[in-house]
Amino acid sequence: MRTVSAAETAPTTHPWAVHTEQLRVRAGRHLAVDGLDLTLGTGVHGLLGPNGAGKTTLMRALATVLEPAGGKLTLLGESVDGRADLRRIRRGLGYLPxxxxxxxxxxxxxxxxxxxxxxxxxxxxxxxxxxxxxxxxxxxxxxxxxxxxxxxxxxxxxxxxxxxxxxPALLLLDEPTVGLDPEQRLDFRELLRDLGVDSCVLVSTHLVEDVVAACGDVVMINQGRLVFQGTPDDLVAQGGDGDAGDSPAERGYSALLRRDRAGACR
Structure with a gap:
């Protein structure tokens, strides 16, 4: 009987839990995620965007529920394609739709x-x-x-x-705070911070304040494209007094969305 080393029993780690290159995902006939480049590692990441931005479609693709229509998707160090062992990937996933x-x-x-x-x-x-x-x-x-x-x-x-x-090494939570009262939301934020110490956590929500309070990284998408990725402070810095919102973070969010929409109309 040989001695098992600590390295053999340590959990598998990956440079990035999520890595996409020009990812495209369809929701029915609609191309809901269109050319998305995104990299996520250990920590808590907040996913923001308006209704119809592609957030749920992206979460479903990362949960291996939807198959990419194009581009590259790597989860927990393994490429998700027609040859991927989805059962092995799914053992390392947690997903709340x-x-x-x-x-x-x-x-x-x-x-x-x-x-x-x-x-x-x-x-x-x-x-x-x-x-x-x-x-x-x-x-x-x-x-x-x-x-x-x-x-x-x-x-x-x-x-x-x-x-x-x-x-899970990769935890995907789509609108997890729906139905939670203010006290439960505070407890949930604390749980998120705890989970993000060792895992990659992606939380999709419309509540900008939850993202600022619990997440170290903010990802914003619109029309299936990456609009912004940075810290909560970076998000706040995007807004000004003339932007819509009841808080600095909400003003930053609305400013980013306004500029993205303006650019798309040109």
Missing amino acids: QQFGFYPRFTVREFVEYMAWLKEMPKATVPGAVQRAIERVGLADRAGARLKTLSGGMLRRVGIAQAIVND
Whole structure:
């Protein structure tokens, strides 16, 4: 019996969790992501953009739900193409879509356990991982409750629990704060910061203030193209007193959107 080194047991790391080059993705017949160049590493990244900007389509492509129509997509060091082992990539992913399906008669614990099984987690690790995920989203006292009895905000937290149960290297959260009250949103921001220490977390949201408070990197897209990527301070610096918004970050966002639209009209 040989001794196993620390290097062999350490988690696999990648220079970039997400790397795209001229990525194109269709939503039906519409080219919703059009020539996107994007690189994301460890940390919390906020994805902003108006309705119809391509945010959800991009998230679905990164979750390997949609196949790219062109360009290059690399996730966790592996190119996503016709030869990719999607099952292996998906073991390292966590994904919360805008609307996620669930079985109403399942309890919180049963549902998160079921999702852990779908993610092919080792059987021995599942009970502890499920309990930890439920506790992290503040539902330990409702672990035995059936999903059909939960409020919309609680269901959203169950969705977050299933997304993080496998400690994903790449976590994709599409509008995760919908239905959360102000206190729960504050707790969620703290959870995001904790998750971003070791993982790449991408959060799509319309709430600019959530991005500024919880994210170290801001990505903004419009019409499927990259408009801006930088720190929250960089975002704030884009705006001025004459721009629309109730906060410096919102004014920066509206200024970027206004300039992008003006450029597209020329």
